Each structure stands twice: as structure tokens, then as C-alpha cells.
Amino acid sequence: MPPFTTLTARVALLARDNVDTDAIIPSREMKTTGRTGLAEGLFAPWRYVEGRVPDPAFVLNAMPDARILASGENFGCGSSREHAVWALAEWGIRAVIAETFAPIFRNNCIRNGVLPVVLAKEAIADIVGREVTIDLPMQTVAGYRFEIDAEAKTMLVEGLDAIDLTLKRSAAIAAFHRRDRIARPWVYL
């Protein structure tokens, strides 16, 4: 996973609440069982007009260089499809800024090197359209402080593979199972 430390880029705004993963990438655009080739379908319902012609009014068409996407509340709600993050990352979006995130989408971002930033509405309004710097070690966007838990921050800054990290704890996992098999034998099939 590519590490995320600092990023300087323009901020594109999708001025909506509850942007769902069906909108980010519709089910019909998930054409392969792999993780690539998905940017084509990114925001397809909003990005294209009839005949799959790019709509110049859609923000990512108007600002193709934007590497930061901002939106409103509850971004990434709906389906758990990780394809939504894969499509954003393939398009070039490295950070998403929202007032709140849907939990599964947020986790998917962290697992794919895309930074989810929670900012207040006023701060988002202030940075929209501008080129700003996100500093993850310092937890700032254009001088605005944001919160992120230590686990997520470490994963992103160091570009860690979560599975490798967890497999280092295999002794603790084995110890848990030894205890748990006695307490809850019915769990083990």
C-alpha cells in the first residue's frame, strides 16, 4: 500500500449529503472480479450524460487534476463494495474530506491508502476549489486540525499491510483460541 504523509492538491466539492457507494460506482460498473479497470465507472450516473459523454458540469470533469474530494455528511453510505475506493484511487483521489463517513467506506479507505478526513462544514466550505496541503503526521488540512485514530494513522503513514501486521501477533491469537475453545467450544466447527 502506498504510504500517505503529505499531499498538496486541489479540492473538488461534491455538494451532497449521503453520497452512497452505488453512486460512486454502480453495481453494473463492477464488471470484473479484480480490483482494476474501475475508474471508468467512477460516478458514472453523474459523470456522464446520454451516450457516456462526459458531463462538463460534473466536478471531476471540471477539475480533473483534483486529488482531494470533499463532500457532506455520511459519505460512502450503502453497499460495502470496496470497488468504490478502488475506483476513486484509480482515478487519482488520494483523500476524501467529509463531515462524517459511513463506517465500512472509511475502513476501506484506510486499507487502500486513501485518507478519510473529517472536517466541519465551515472548514470544508473554506478549502473548496483551493490547492491545499494535507499533513497527516501533523493532522492538518490547510491549517485546520483533524482527528484520526492512531491505528489508522500508522497504517496510512507507514503504508502497512494490515494482514502482515496482525500475523506478527499469531502467538496472541493462538492463546486466545486456547482459552476460547474451553469457554465457547460451540464456536469451533
Next chain:
Amino acid sequence: MAERTLFDKLWDAHVVADLGDGNALIAVDRVFLHERTGASALKSMAAAGRTVADPARVFAVMDHIVDTRPGRGDATTMPGGSAFITETRAACHAAGITLFDVDDPDQGITHVISPELGIVLPGVTLVAPDSHTCTQGAFGAFAWGIGSSEAEHAMATGTLRMARPKTMRVTFDGQLRPGVTAKDMILTLLARHGAGGGSGHVVEFAGDAVTALDIEARQTLCNMATEFAAVSGIIAPDAVTLTYLEGRRYAPNPLPDWSDLKSDEGAVFDAEIVIDAGAIRPMVSWGTSPEHSIGIDGFVPQGPGRVHDYIGLAARMPIAGVPIDAAFIGSCTNARLSDLRRAAAILDGRHVAPGVKALVVPGSRAVKRAAEAEGLDVIFTRAGFEWRDSGCSLCFYAGGEGFAPGSRVISSTNRNFEGRQGPGIRTHIASPEVVAASAVAGFVTQPSSPSGEGDAKHRERPEPTVQASPGSAALRRPLREAKRV
């Protein structure tokens, strides 16, 4: 020891290691995959040279892409869709995990068959790369949706790294009125507190109106916890839960003592919401988020303009009487036997309105067999519904079979997002009984209640002013005559 919530108990029992800052390594007892996202996780794992740590506790099913028309096989109308089926099958066999294949008698939607087979149990952690995994919290399990990468993590390590969620209790006090369902409870919560209202929380549903629900209705309630942005929904197991699980294939025999799996008296939640169950009305969605829901006797509110543009309804018009083109009964929300029985009771001896495409898709093959054993399939087909094989079907549109572009659908599903059921489709989510009554009427309506209140035959049908929008054949047609329902 301090009083703990049900969620505290579930969490504490699964902490393998404290990772600091509120994060923990959590033991995962069950993983469930489906062909839409599961194949991707298994393939990616294999490519990385990783293996499934405990294949006996990983299950998979074909539900999302599999065709639901009779006589199906691996072929599906979704372009390229059969690759998802064949690749998932090969990956499951290679990994040694249990697969409920296309033609398996136990095939069905993940969140319908996991309870049927006793795979979900009180006190377990269960994950699936599917947001509606929260459905299974109805059994007192911590069950939640994850992405494909986390599914790989769960399978490779038997654990997940996660931040401890906050806790919320949503108490439904009192009793539901006749004809009001679990679907109406969750839509009421969403309408009042917003689609982001549960963000970051595990929501425990409690109160007399919840304990009065049967186990299937409890699953409907928990199913839409994800539409509330909650990590999951949970309900404390009780005698209703145990009676259901007794003798299920993967359930222990005898069942262990789960009586402590409940929030202690005096346990403190991070947030509390109380709803008067007696005030809940039959609900229907009017817009493009589940939070855009109103009482079926209510009026479309003023929302963001683009929502009105998409849905083609003007503010201040009554939602009842809006003409529909299609009706869909199915999905992990409302396609269990009790759902089908309630819909069939309304459809018995009646017929769907002319021009309305109607289909019913049982949540599992077991549901389908049980429904056929009591003749529900005959009631549905006589009423003009197509009777399908089980799967997720038209809950979402994968590019194959769909409703006519721009049509208006009344649906027992959980999502009314733009394009969810196909390009330009306007989805109105509601309970199966509202879907059935509306299919017969040809417009949004509620079934007759014992008092006759709100029944189309007992009152003047409102004259909706429909805002025409391009591509909607339905809205250019004159409103249909009211039919007796």
C-alpha cells in the same frame, strides 16, 4: 464489576489484543462470503500466497448475481456475470470453505440462510463483505459488514483490527398498532434521526415493541441499521431466539446458556433514543435516501431540489395515490416466510393493476419450499406476480435484468438510492404489505387496517399533482382508477 451493555460483553469476549487508543484485535468467529465481493477477496488472498486460517468457519453463497428466473444455472443476464459465479466456486473449492452453490437446496441470500442454518448464533462475531450483515445482529451476535480487504484479513488471521465503536440504545416503548411492522419502525427512526444518525455506533434495539417482534421481524429491524450509518444493530437473545435456533444444522445441541447476553440494568450507553411505538404509522420513502421516509398518509416534504427532480414528485403532494409501474417483494430486508405470508394475505383473490410488473423473490430456497408447501406461490401467481427462485435479484441493478428505465417501483428492499434498481428508476421502499396493496391498486397505498383507517376503499383518493420529468412514461399516463383493495 461495572454494568455493561450487551455490546460491551460481545466486544470484551473477543478482544485478542489491545492495540491502544481504543483499537483492538478482535476475534472473528464466522465469515460469510458471496460471489459479488467474495471471489475478489479469495482470489487476492491466493495471489498473495495466503491461506484461510480456519476454513470450517468460513461459508459462501451465490446470491447477488445468480439469476432468479426458473431453471437458472451459471448463466446470468448481467454482462460478464457468470465469471463471478464460476470464479467464486473455484476459489471456494480451492480454499476448502463450505459453499451453498447455485443449485444447493440451502441456497439463498446470505443474511437469510445464515440464520436458517444456525451459522449465526448469540454471542458470536460474524462478518461478511456485505453491508447488510448487520441483519444477523437480531440474534445477539456482533455481525457487521466489511470490505474485501478486511474479508481477506478476517480469513487469513481469524481476526480484525478495529476501533471500538460507541454504543447507542434505541428503545421502542409501548406496542405497535395493528398493521405496523418492523420496517415501519426502522423507517421512522431514519426519518427522525437521519441516515447518518447512528454513525460510529453499535445500536441496540430494545423496548417492549422490539421484544414483541418475532425473530424474522427482528432481522428486518437490524437489516437497516447500516442505512442509519451504524456499525451494526443488535437485539438481546431471548426465548424467541432460542426456540428458533433449536436444532438448526450448525447450532450446538444442546444450546448453551446465553442468558447473560443482555445489557445490565443501569448500563450506560453513549447515546439513547426513545421512540413511542404506538405513534408509528405505516411508512414509505418519498426520495433517494432511506431518511426520506414519511407516513403513507403524509405529504412529500420539501427536500433538496435534485431529489425532487430525480424522484419526480413535488413537495406538499400526498404520497398515497402516486401511480407505480412495478412492485418488488424480495431482499434480505423483507423476503422471509412471514413477509411472504403477509403479502399473500393481501393479494389473495385480487390481481395487480393493469400494466404493473410485479415479482416476488423468496429470500432462500428454504423459504420458497415452505411458501409453496402452503400454497403462497399459487396466490402470488394468480395475483399476477412472477414467482422466482431465491437471490438478491432486483434489489439492485447489475446491468442485466431490470425495470423499464425511469419507472417507479414500490419495493420491500432497503435502498432507494438514485439508480439503485436501474438507471432512472424511482424506488419507494415500504413493507411487503404496502407493496402488495400498492401493486393491486396501481398506486402507493396501504392495506386495509382493522379500523378501515387509511384504506383506499374508505376514503377519497387524493389527487396527486405529479411533476413530470423526462423519460417517465408512467407520469405521462393518466392516473389509474382507484381499485378496491
